[in-house]
Amino acid sequence: MPLPFLASLYFDGLPPWFPDPLVALKYTTALGSLALTKWYTSGRPNPSERKLHGRVVIMTGGTSGIGAKTAFQLASRGAQLCLLTRQPPNDPFLVDYIDDLRTRTNNQMIYAEQVDLASLHSIRQFATKWIDNAPPRRLDMVVLCAATLTTPGHKRSETEEGIETEWMVNYLANVHLLGILSPAIKAQPFDRDVRIIIPTCSSYIGAPKLEPGDVTDKTRFWSPKLAYARSKLALMVFAKTYQKHLDAYKRPDQLPMNARVVIVDPGFARTVGMRRWLTRGSLLGLFLYVVFYFVAWLLLKSPNMAAQSILFAAMDGGLLRGPGGKFIKECMEVDFARRDIEDEEVAKKLWEESDKLIEKTEKASALRRAREKKEKEEREKVEEIESLVETIKKGKAKQGEEKKKKKKKTTTTTTTTTD
Numbered sequence: 001m002p003l004p005f006l007a008s009l010y011f012d013g014l015p016p017w018f019p020d021p022l023v024a025l026k027y028t029t030a031l032g033s034l035a036l037t038k039w040y041t042s043g044r045p046n047p048s049e050r051k052l053h054g055r056v057v058i059m060t061g062g063t064s065g066i067g068a069k070t071a072f073q074l075a076s077r078g079a080q081l082c083l084l085t086r087q088p089p090n091d092p093f094l095v096d097y098i099d100d101l102r103t104r105t106n107n108q109m110i111y112a113e114q115v116d117l118a119s120l121h122s123i124r125q126f127a128t129k130w131i132d133n134a135p136p137r138r139l140d141m142v143v144l145c146a147a148t149l150t151t152p153g154h155k156r157s158e159t160e161e162g163i164e165t166e167w168m169v170n171y172l173a174n175v176h177l178l179g180i181l182s183p184a185i186k187a188q189p190f191d192r193d194v195r196i197i198i199p200t201c202s203s204y205i206g207a208p209k210l211e212p213g214d215v216t217d218k219t220r221f222w223s224p225k226l227a228y229a230r231s232k233l234a235l236m237v238f239a240k241t242y243q244k245h246l247d248a249y250k251r252p253d254q255l256p257m258n259a260r261v262v263i264v265d266p267g268f269a270r271t272v273g274m275r276r277w278l279t280r281g282s283l284l285g286l287f288l289y290v291v292f293y294f295v296a297w298l299l300l301k302s303p304n305m306a307a308q309s310i311l312f313a314a315m316d317g318g319l320l321r322g323p324g325g326k327f328i329k330e331c332m333e334v335d336f337a338r339r340d341i342e343d344e345e346v347a348k349k350l351w352e353e354s355d356k357l358i359e360k361t362e363k364a365s366a367l368r369r370a371r372e373k374k375e376k377e378e379r380e381k382v383e384e385i386e387s388l389v390e391t392i393k394k395g396k397a398k399q400g401e402e403k404k405k406k407k408k409k410t411t412t413t414t415t416t417t418t419d
Contacts, residue, residue, distance in 0.1 A: 034298065043267055043301050044330045046308040050315035053078030056138045058130075058181075060084045060117065060174075061145030063097055065271035066199070069307040070145060074314065075101060079141075080109035084126065088114045117146055117173040118159040120362050121369070127180035136187035141314060143197045144174050149273055150224040151281035161361050164222075170231035174198065175238055175354050185259050186249050193320060194259040197313045198239045199266055200232045205337045207233040210346055233341070234350060239263050241347040243325040260324035262313040267330070269306035270296055 008015070057074055061067035062083040075081050087094045089112045102110050116122040130137060148169045150157065157165045163172060178185075178196065188194050207229035243261040251257065268274060278296070279285030289296065312331040313319065319326060326333050340346050 038298055041299050041301065043305045043308060044332070045305070046311045046315070046331055048312055048316040048331075050317075051077055052315075054080070055140040056080045056082070057141040057143060058082045058084065058139065059143040059145065060115075060177075061147065062143075063094070065145075065273060066266055066269055066303050066306045066310070067143075067145030069304045070143065070310045070314075072101065072105065073307060073311050074143075075105040075107045075110055078107060081107075081111070083110070083112045084115040084117075084146075085112050086114070086116050086118075087112075117169045118161075118165065120161060120172075120176055120358060121365050123173055123176045124180060124362070127177055131181065131184045136184050138192075139181070139184050139188060139194065140192060141195045141197065142178070142181065142185075143199075143310065143314070144177075145199055145310070146173075147199075147201075147273070149228045149277060151276050151279075152224050153280055154224065156222050156227075161365050163357070163361060164227065166224075166227045166231050167234075170228070171234045171238070172354060172358065174235060176358055178242060179358075182245070185246065186251070186257075188258065190251070190253060190255040190258050192258060195314060195319070196239075196242070196259065196261045197264060197310060198235060198261065199264045199310060200236050201228075202265055202267075202337075203229040204233040204236055205229075209340060210234060210237065210350055233338070236263055236336070236341050237343075237347050237350055238354070240325045240342055241351055243323070246324070260319060260326075262319060263325070263327045264309050264313045265327070265329040266306040266309050267301050268299075269301040269303050271303055271306075274300065 052074060055078075057079045059067070059071060059074075059081060060083075062071035062081065063085060071081060071083065083098070085091075085094055089095075094112055098110055098112060102108050113126055114122075115126045130139075146169065148166060150166060159165055159168050161168075185194060185196070203225070206225075208226060210230070210233065239261050240263075246257050246259050246261070249257060275286075275289060279289050309328050309331050313328050319328075327336055328334070336342065
């Protein structure tokens with residue numbers, strides 16, 4: 001059978017049903033290029049594997065996007081997850097989400113704590129409660145996946161405490177949380193592998209240089225893109241400085257610090273945040289996104305593949321060797337694209353200004369809460385007095401009515417007797 005077919009090809013050429021070789025080559029090349037592009041943009045899978053049974057992980061941003069995939073993978077390996085969420089633990093969505101996560105991972109050690117990352121007071125309430133324990137609570141990992149962005153075309157927004165929202169959630173909240181949790185991190189036994197994983201974004205490359213006064217100055221030029229990039233750049237500078245802060249601590253047992261800060265760039269993925277950015281938060285943008293979804297599918301990672309670099313940072317044993325503060329991208333260590341990330345002068349000024357801003361904001365917030373509490377107490381006192389007066393009035397009115405009824409009854413009885 002093969003010989004006659006080959007002979008027919010040799011003497012008679014290609015059969016009529018066989019496609020034109022040039023057309024076949026064109027389509028094969030196109031499909032091959034698309035497949036190669038998709039393979040490249042999907043990113044590298046995590047080559048490290050590790051059991052996490054018994055390890056305690058504090059995580060922000062674990063209910064959506066890349067954070068949700070990371071939470072699932074950590075929980076499926078046995079980690080005890082403490083998810084910091086803006087919603088209270090009894091929120092119906094959060095209850096269903098945690099129940100589903102427990103079921104899918106067969107891990108019941110998953111729970112939530114309400115922490116509003118847009119509030120320094122909320123962060124302090126959780127963190128001080130965590131460290132207020134003797135002996136110190138176990139803490140193996142902190143994963144800071146939470147982030148926010150302002151869609152292009154929208155105006156600058158501030159938190160209730162008066163801080164620009166992106167700067168607060170993406171940077172200052174992490175600084176405040178890690179600052180208060182430092183004693184718990186430092187107190188972990190030497191044989192324990194402690195990691196602080198800080199995801200970032202490649203947009204930091206285009207961020208303006210951090211200058212003195214950037215933390216508190218509200219008059220500088222602002223745009224959604226630059227604000228997001230600047231918050232990520234500041235977070236990376238802080239991460240390097242925080243590792244030095246941990247290394248400078250002298251343990252009571254005189255052993256080296258066992259905590260490692262790992263900075264991770266998960267890459268661009270098809271997350272809710274990315275969709276908001278691409279669609280500009282408009283219906284027209286959403287329509288165009290759906291129409292050209294193939295382009296987004298081709299060029300952007302899935303959330304699960306974007307989480308691979310974070311999982312590598314959580315599980316790779318090689319990261320314990322050598323100093324901390326390493327930068328991971330595509331499941332491998334890479335260099336920073338900017339030198340000022342390791343500039344000690346920039347880091348020192350950023351650290352000092354951030355501390356001053358946190359202290360100033362917390363004092364103002366405490367005064368405001370005290371004033372509101374006092375006003376509430378006075379209002380309740382006034383309402384209580386008014387309620388008491390109203391009760392007395394009603395009592396007197398009731399007594400008057402009873403006297404009238406009694407008097408009327410007495411008059412009626414007297415008249416009947418006279419008759």
